[in-house]
Amino acid sequence: NAGVTQTPKFRVLKTGQSMTLLCAQDMNHEYMYWYRQDPGMGLRLIHYSVGEGTTAKGEVPDGYNVSRLKKQNFLLGLESAAPSQTSVYFCASSYSDPTSGLKEAGELFFGEGSRLTVL
């Protein structure tokens, strides 16, 4: 059981290049999220999805796009990378609403992270 898998784990881009991060989960979870983690800051939500075919903006969505064509996959795209997007990106999933207070519904499962550097 792989849990949540992110690819690639490391990537170096030049300013203006595009790329896609892939998140895959095998737990049949409805909710999936993309976060970024920067030094001295807590995890910040970029985009999220509450089910196949749905996406929504989080706290810091600018410069990113996402798609959830299949329930198990959540893709994060950078159309024109900027140095400000240098960060560690984490994908996460949960069976249901993590704010419900119910462990069975809301426990979060994270990927290993993807370190992106934009030069």
Add this chain to the structure above:
Amino acid sequence: KNEVEQSPQNLTAQEGEFITINCSYSVGISALHWLQQHPGGGIVSLFMLSSGKKKHGRLIATINIQEKHSSLHITASHPRDSAVYICAVTAAYSGGGADGLTFGKGTHLIIQP
């Protein structure tokens, strides 16, 4: 927006010591998560609680709803406990939703042999 403060930011202790990490938040919550981020970067969920106390092995998490405060305790600490511990909360008034989690900046714990 809920503010989440963790203390201390950094903690170095000797193996075997009893460890306490604190999390304070500014508004009423519906759920609080404790997460562990390993030196290699991966993040795992340790606890999810909305009241009282939970225990798993040498880890204990408590929450005081009235005081808006939670603590994570580690008994008989070991070098393998070295990690960043992250608190995350959801405001009770947020109406739920996947965008309702606010994360603390984390506590960097080092346990020396």
